[in-house]
Amino acid sequence: MKVYIQTDIEGVSGFCFFENRQNEGIENYYHRQRMRRLLTGEVNAAVLAAFESGAEEVIINDSHGSSYNILFEELDPRCQILHGRAGSAPFWLQDIERGYDIMLLIGMHAMAGTECALLPHSKWVLNGNIFLSEASMAAVLAGYYGVKTVFISGDQYVTAEVAEKIPGIVRGVVKEALGPYYSRSSMPAAAQKIIHDGVIAGIAAADSIEPYVLTPPFILDVYDSDRSGRNMGLIRLIKEPVKGDDLVDVFQRAVNSMPWNNFGLKHVDGFKYP
Numbered sequence: 001m002k003v004y005i006q007t008d009i010e011g012v013s014g015f016c017f018f019e020n021r022q023n024e025g026i027e028n029y030y031h032r033q034r035m036r037r038l039l040t041g042e043v044n045a046a047v048l049a050a051f052e053s054g055a056e057e058v059i060i061n062d063s064h065g066s067s068y069n070i071l072f073e074e075l076d077p078r079c080q081i082l083h084g085r086a087g088s089a090p091f092w093l094q095d096i097e098r099g100y101d102i103m104l105l106i107g108m109h110a111m112a113g114t115e116c117a118l119l120p121h122s123k124w125v126l127n128g129n130i131f132l133s134e135a136s137m138a139a140v141l142a143g144y145y146g147v148k149t150v151f152i153s154g155d156q157y158v159t160a161e162v163a164e165k166i167p168g169i170v171r172g173v174v175k176e177a178l179g180p181y182y183s184r185s186s187m188p189a190a191a192q193k194i195i196h197d198g199v200i201a202g203i204a205a206a207d208s209i210e211p212y213v214l215t216p217p218f219i220l221d222v223y224d225s226d227r228s229g230r231n232m233g234l235i236r237l238i239k240e241p242v243k244g245d246d247l248v249d250v251f252q253r254a255v256n257s258m259p260w261n262n263f264g265l266k267h268v269d270g271f272k273y274p
């Protein structure tokens with residue numbers, strides 16, 4: 001069994017406001033290090049449970065923001081990690097095509113516009129009527145390669161959204177969202193136990209969980225939360241919807257049309273050709 005762990009940070013217990021990447025103050029530095037340590041602890045809990053469930057290979061995708069958040073020197077030495085500079089992976093789910101069986105979603109957040117959820121952002125709309133968070137978008141891209149998503153951690157909203165799409169998936173609710181920037185959080189050791197035990201249960205139930213697959217043709221539109229608005233309204237991130245029959249191609253064209261992405265071609269640190 002080969003296991004792929006997709007990670008984000010907003011759904012980690014204890015994380016309840018967006019990180020400030022501009023603030024170089026000492027307080028912000030220590031805060032960000034604490035959040036990275038919490039993320040690392042939750043990821044490690046999933047890694048341990050995967051190996052205890054018989055995994056021969058575990059790969060982690062450090063997928064939040066910069067793609068260089070997880071304190072990998074503290075991880076189980078048997079796993080490997082995908083990470084790098086400034087989110088420059090050629091593909092969002094890099095290496096997912098290398099024959100994985102199981103995907104685990106750790107630290108996930110609700111889609112943009114989810115009322116009362118913690119830090120909701122990103123909303124992928126397929127064919128006008130299928131609404132996907134980053135978590136369910138990862139699940140459907142994994143499903144394209146035949147990979148089953150059997151566990152998700154985060155708040156009560158994102159885990160419910162994904163459970164509605166993937167019957168049988170195990171939900172690890174590590175915190176209760178009480179508003180966009182406020183939560184009732186589990187302590188790190190308790191959150192890690194929820195994840196560890198949930199991953200064991202999810203992998204044990206894998207035979208009765210189907211890969212999340214959607215059928216073409218696809219029309220993909222992408223939105224984000226309008227954080228300037230009072231009511232968490234939506235803003236559109238791409239000029240026009242992307243159409244096609246191949247999900248990965250449609251996804252790739254959509255993300256590469258956003259000005260801050262150019263997967264596989266991106267120059268880091270603001271470098272631009274004159």
Ligand SMILES: [Zn+2]
Pocket residue numbers: 008009010063064065
């Ligand atoms: Zn994130």
